[in-house]
Amino acid sequence: MSRDNLFSPLPPPGPDERFDTLFSSPHVRIERIVSHRHASPPGFWYDQAEDEWVMLAQGSAELEFDDGRREALAPGDWLLIPAGCRHRVAATGPDTVWLAVHVTP
Template sequence: MPCQNLFFPLPPAGTEEHFEPLLCRPGLRIERIVSHYHASPADFWFDQTEDEWVMLARGSAELEFDDGELLALSPGDWLLIPAGRRHRVAATGPDTVWLAIHLTP
Protein backbone atom coordinates (compact mmCIF):
# COMPACT_ATOMS: atom_id res chain seq x y z
CA MET A 1 0.00 0.00 0.00
CA PRO A 2 1.50 3.38 -0.96
CA CYS A 3 2.23 6.04 1.61
CA GLN A 4 -0.40 8.79 1.70
CA ASN A 5 -0.54 12.28 3.21
CA LEU A 6 -3.31 13.69 5.42
CA PHE A 7 -2.88 17.18 3.92
CA PHE A 8 -2.30 16.46 0.23
CA PRO A 9 -4.17 16.45 -1.96
CA LEU A 10 -7.10 18.29 -0.38
CA PRO A 11 -10.44 18.31 -2.18
CA PRO A 12 -11.55 21.66 -3.58
CA ALA A 13 -13.81 23.82 -1.44
CA GLY A 14 -17.47 23.04 -1.97
CA THR A 15 -20.84 23.58 -0.34
CA GLU A 16 -20.42 20.55 1.96
CA GLU A 17 -17.67 19.23 4.20
CA HIS A 18 -15.68 16.40 2.60
CA PHE A 19 -15.60 13.07 4.49
CA GLU A 20 -13.02 10.51 3.33
CA PRO A 21 -12.67 7.07 4.93
CA LEU A 22 -9.00 6.21 5.47
CA LEU A 23 -9.37 2.84 7.22
CA CYS A 24 -12.43 0.75 8.03
CA ARG A 25 -12.51 -2.38 10.18
CA PRO A 26 -15.27 -3.98 12.25
CA GLY A 27 -15.97 -1.55 15.09
CA LEU A 28 -13.48 1.05 13.77
CA ARG A 29 -13.60 3.77 11.12
CA ILE A 30 -10.85 6.38 10.61
CA GLU A 31 -11.69 9.31 8.37
CA ARG A 32 -10.33 12.61 7.18
CA ILE A 33 -12.75 15.51 7.24
CA VAL A 34 -11.97 18.66 5.26
CA SER A 35 -13.89 21.86 5.97
CA HIS A 36 -13.76 25.26 4.26
CA TYR A 37 -15.77 27.76 6.37
CA HIS A 38 -18.43 25.09 6.94
CA ALA A 39 -20.86 24.85 9.83
CA SER A 40 -23.73 22.52 10.63
CA PRO A 41 -27.20 23.95 10.00
CA ALA A 42 -28.52 25.76 13.08
CA ASP A 43 -31.16 23.10 13.80
CA PHE A 44 -28.92 20.08 13.09
CA TRP A 45 -27.17 17.92 15.72
CA PHE A 46 -24.92 14.91 15.23
CA ASP A 47 -26.32 12.19 17.50
CA GLN A 48 -24.04 9.23 16.85
CA THR A 49 -24.33 5.64 18.06
CA GLU A 50 -20.54 5.30 18.25
CA ASP A 51 -17.81 7.10 20.20
CA GLU A 52 -15.84 9.62 18.13
CA TRP A 53 -12.25 10.63 18.88
CA VAL A 54 -11.54 13.73 16.85
CA MET A 55 -8.38 15.84 16.41
CA LEU A 56 -8.09 19.15 14.63
CA ALA A 57 -4.97 18.67 12.52
CA ARG A 58 -5.01 22.00 10.68
CA GLY A 59 -7.11 25.16 10.58
CA SER A 60 -9.63 26.31 13.17
CA ALA A 61 -13.00 25.08 14.37
CA GLU A 62 -15.67 25.46 17.02
CA LEU A 63 -17.84 22.61 18.25
CA GLU A 64 -21.14 23.24 20.02
CA PHE A 65 -22.85 20.74 22.32
CA ASP A 66 -26.56 20.62 23.06
CA ASP A 67 -25.90 21.45 26.72
CA GLY A 68 -24.64 24.90 25.60
CA GLU A 69 -20.90 24.18 25.74
CA LEU A 70 -18.94 25.86 22.93
CA LEU A 71 -15.43 24.55 22.37
CA ALA A 72 -12.83 26.39 20.22
CA LEU A 73 -10.23 24.04 18.73
CA SER A 74 -6.69 24.82 17.58
CA PRO A 75 -4.38 22.51 15.61
CA GLY A 76 -3.38 19.55 17.76
CA ASP A 77 -6.44 19.74 20.03
CA TRP A 78 -8.37 16.49 20.38
CA LEU A 79 -11.31 15.15 22.35
CA LEU A 80 -13.49 12.10 22.76
CA ILE A 81 -17.17 12.64 22.01
CA PRO A 82 -19.09 9.78 23.64
CA ALA A 83 -21.86 8.05 21.72
CA GLY A 84 -25.12 9.94 22.16
CA ARG A 85 -23.55 13.32 23.05
CA ARG A 86 -25.29 15.64 20.62
CA HIS A 87 -22.96 18.11 18.92
CA ARG A 88 -22.59 20.25 15.83
CA VAL A 89 -19.87 22.12 13.98
CA ALA A 90 -20.46 25.78 14.87
CA ALA A 91 -17.74 27.17 12.58
CA THR A 92 -14.56 26.29 10.71
CA GLY A 93 -11.83 28.26 8.96
CA PRO A 94 -10.36 27.68 5.51
CA ASP A 95 -8.56 24.42 4.69
CA THR A 96 -9.48 22.88 8.04
CA VAL A 97 -8.47 19.22 8.35
CA TRP A 98 -9.80 16.85 11.03
CA LEU A 99 -8.82 13.29 11.85
CA ALA A 100 -11.78 11.34 13.25
CA ILE A 101 -11.79 7.85 14.70
CA HIS A 102 -15.22 6.26 15.19
CA LEU A 103 -15.40 3.36 17.66
CA THR A 104 -18.29 1.07 18.38
CA PRO A 105 -18.80 1.20 22.16
Protein backbone atom coordinates in the same frame (compact mmCIF):
# COMPACT_ATOMS: atom_id res chain seq x y z
CA MET B 1 0.71 -1.62 2.97
CA SER B 2 -0.92 1.72 2.16
CA ARG B 3 0.68 5.14 2.33
CA ASP B 4 -0.72 8.62 1.76
CA ASN B 5 -0.60 12.10 3.26
CA LEU B 6 -3.31 13.63 5.45
CA PHE B 7 -2.80 17.08 3.92
CA SER B 8 -2.54 16.38 0.23
CA PRO B 9 -4.28 16.65 -1.93
CA LEU B 10 -6.93 18.75 -0.18
CA PRO B 11 -10.18 19.03 -2.12
CA PRO B 12 -11.19 22.50 -3.31
CA PRO B 13 -13.85 24.39 -1.34
CA GLY B 14 -17.36 23.21 -2.06
CA PRO B 15 -20.84 23.44 -0.58
CA ASP B 16 -20.24 20.61 1.94
CA GLU B 17 -17.49 19.25 4.15
CA ARG B 18 -15.52 16.39 2.57
CA PHE B 19 -15.37 13.04 4.42
CA ASP B 20 -12.74 10.50 3.30
CA THR B 21 -12.49 7.09 4.99
CA LEU B 22 -8.82 6.30 5.53
CA PHE B 23 -9.33 2.98 7.33
CA SER B 24 -12.32 0.87 8.22
CA SER B 25 -12.90 -2.36 10.15
CA PRO B 26 -15.99 -3.79 11.87
CA HIS B 27 -15.38 -1.68 15.02
CA VAL B 28 -13.18 1.25 13.92
CA ARG B 29 -13.45 3.85 11.17
CA ILE B 30 -10.82 6.56 10.63
CA GLU B 31 -11.80 9.59 8.56
CA ARG B 32 -10.19 12.71 7.23
CA ILE B 33 -12.66 15.57 7.24
CA VAL B 34 -11.88 18.73 5.27
CA SER B 35 -13.84 21.90 6.02
CA HIS B 36 -13.69 25.25 4.24
CA ARG B 37 -15.61 27.68 6.47
CA HIS B 38 -18.38 25.10 6.94
CA ALA B 39 -20.81 24.79 9.84
CA SER B 40 -23.67 22.42 10.61
CA PRO B 41 -27.04 23.64 9.35
CA PRO B 42 -29.19 25.49 11.92
CA GLY B 43 -30.97 23.00 14.18
CA PHE B 44 -28.84 20.02 13.00
CA TRP B 45 -27.13 17.89 15.67
CA TYR B 46 -24.86 14.88 15.28
CA ASP B 47 -26.12 12.11 17.59
CA GLN B 48 -23.88 9.16 16.88
CA ALA B 49 -24.13 5.57 18.09
CA GLU B 50 -20.33 5.29 18.34
CA ASP B 51 -17.66 7.11 20.35
CA GLU B 52 -15.70 9.65 18.30
CA TRP B 53 -12.16 10.80 18.96
CA VAL B 54 -11.52 13.89 16.87
CA MET B 55 -8.34 15.92 16.43
CA LEU B 56 -7.97 19.19 14.61
CA ALA B 57 -4.85 18.76 12.48
CA GLN B 58 -4.93 22.09 10.59
CA GLY B 59 -7.04 25.23 10.58
CA SER B 60 -9.54 26.31 13.21
CA ALA B 61 -12.91 25.09 14.42
CA GLU B 62 -15.53 25.46 17.08
CA LEU B 63 -17.85 22.68 18.22
CA GLU B 64 -21.12 23.26 20.06
CA PHE B 65 -22.80 20.78 22.41
CA ASP B 66 -26.50 20.60 23.22
CA ASP B 67 -25.80 21.63 26.83
CA GLY B 68 -24.70 25.04 25.47
CA ARG B 69 -20.97 24.41 25.86
CA ARG B 70 -18.67 25.47 23.03
CA GLU B 71 -15.15 24.19 22.39
CA ALA B 72 -12.77 26.24 20.23
CA LEU B 73 -10.10 24.01 18.70
CA ALA B 74 -6.61 24.85 17.44
CA PRO B 75 -4.25 22.52 15.57
CA GLY B 76 -3.29 19.59 17.77
CA ASP B 77 -6.36 19.85 20.03
CA TRP B 78 -8.45 16.71 20.37
CA LEU B 79 -11.70 15.68 22.03
CA LEU B 80 -13.37 12.39 22.89
CA ILE B 81 -17.06 12.70 22.11
CA PRO B 82 -18.99 9.82 23.73
CA ALA B 83 -21.73 8.00 21.85
CA GLY B 84 -25.04 9.84 22.19
CA CYS B 85 -23.42 13.23 22.95
CA ARG B 86 -25.27 15.63 20.68
CA HIS B 87 -22.92 18.08 19.00
CA ARG B 88 -22.58 20.24 15.92
CA VAL B 89 -19.90 22.14 14.03
CA ALA B 90 -20.44 25.81 14.94
CA ALA B 91 -17.70 27.16 12.64
CA THR B 92 -14.52 26.25 10.77
CA GLY B 93 -11.78 28.23 9.08
CA PRO B 94 -10.46 27.75 5.56
CA ASP B 95 -8.49 24.56 4.77
CA THR B 96 -9.44 22.95 8.09
CA VAL B 97 -8.42 19.29 8.38
CA TRP B 98 -9.75 16.92 11.05
CA LEU B 99 -8.79 13.37 11.89
CA ALA B 100 -11.76 11.44 13.31
CA VAL B 101 -11.71 7.96 14.80
CA HIS B 102 -15.13 6.33 15.28
CA VAL B 103 -15.27 3.32 17.60
CA THR B 104 -18.33 1.06 17.67
CA PRO B 105 -19.07 -0.40 21.11
